[in-house]
Amino acid sequence: MNWTSHSHAASGRRFKLRPKVRELPLTPETPRFHVFLIDTGWNGPVSKVLHKHIPLFHHYHPQDPVYILTREQSIKILKTAPEHIGRDPMIVVYDIYRSKEDQTKEKANYHGFRLNLGIIKNPEQALRKLQDFLKFVALHRTADCLSCEVERELHREGLGNMVKLLRECSEASLELL
Amino acid sequence: MNEEGIPIFPLLIASLVLCYFGLEVNRHRNKLRAIFNVFDREESAIAAVLEQWVESGELEPLVVSHST
Numbered sequence: 001m002n003w004t005s006h007s008h009a010a011s012g013r014r015f016k017l018r019p020k021v022r023e024l025p026l027t028p029e030t031p032r033f034h035v036f037l038i039d040t041g042w043n044g045p046v047s048k049v050l051h052k053h054i055p056l057f058h059h060y061h062p063q064d065p066v067y068i069l070t071r072e073q074s075i076k077i078l079k080t081a082p083e084h085i086g087r088d089p090m091i092v093v094y095d096i097y098r099s100k101e102d103q104t105k106e107k108a109n110y111h112g113f114r115l116n117l118g119i120i121k122n123p124e125q126a127l128r129k130l131q132d133f134l135k136f137v138a139l140h141r142t143a144d145c146l147s148c149e150v151e152r153e154l155h156r157e158g159l160g161n162m163v164k165l166l167r168e169c170s171e172a173s174l175e176l177l
Numbered sequence: 178m179n180e181e182g183i184p185i186f187p188l189l190i191a192s193l194v195l196c197y198f199g200l201e202v203n204r205h206r207n208k209l210r211a212i213f214n215v216f217d218r219e220e221s222a223i224a225a226v227l228e229q230w231v232e233s234g235e236l237e238p239l240v241v242s243h244s245t
Contacts, residue, residue: 034238036227058239065238073236080222092216094227109218119212129212147215154209161205169198 031063039089087116
């Protein structure tokens, strides 16, 4: 099985990556996302893991196109958002649908969600995050408000971390006392 | 009147633990959000470039070709 670049022009298919307001209800088969891999190559071991497993996105969601940016394209794009330099490899899941109801100012700029794996130094941890990310996409691809789901996921993970911290803190304070 | 006074040492330890806990929670929260978050206002410049590249065909999707 090989990964090859596919020409839009040759297939007569041209994607338009503009947010749309959906008219019909979303189904698991509805093409909804465009997946981008931005990688300038800072984090070699994590990049290796990511490039090995990125085809899984296609296997789980063949309706969503996957794009792998070259190093030059990645550098060019991170020049526009320098706060992300050093945080790549980065997976951007661009959501073409916005919630019909939720058009508040805060969420008007919603474009999707992202995973910055460059922050993680350990490839095994990065792989676990990638698995969680893929699971998140699969579980919530029909969600009306995906930004709400991202918030919920962050709260859930935050609570988990807090419990872990509480345990560590109580153990440390008992040792001190 | 309380002859023993306020137990300073346990209070000090408790406040230190609380401070540490607060700082750690904040650190974990920031790290979590730096790793995974919505792609919104802060990243709108990236989104604009991606939209442009996809529309112009400069960025093309990958397809899996099954070779026998």
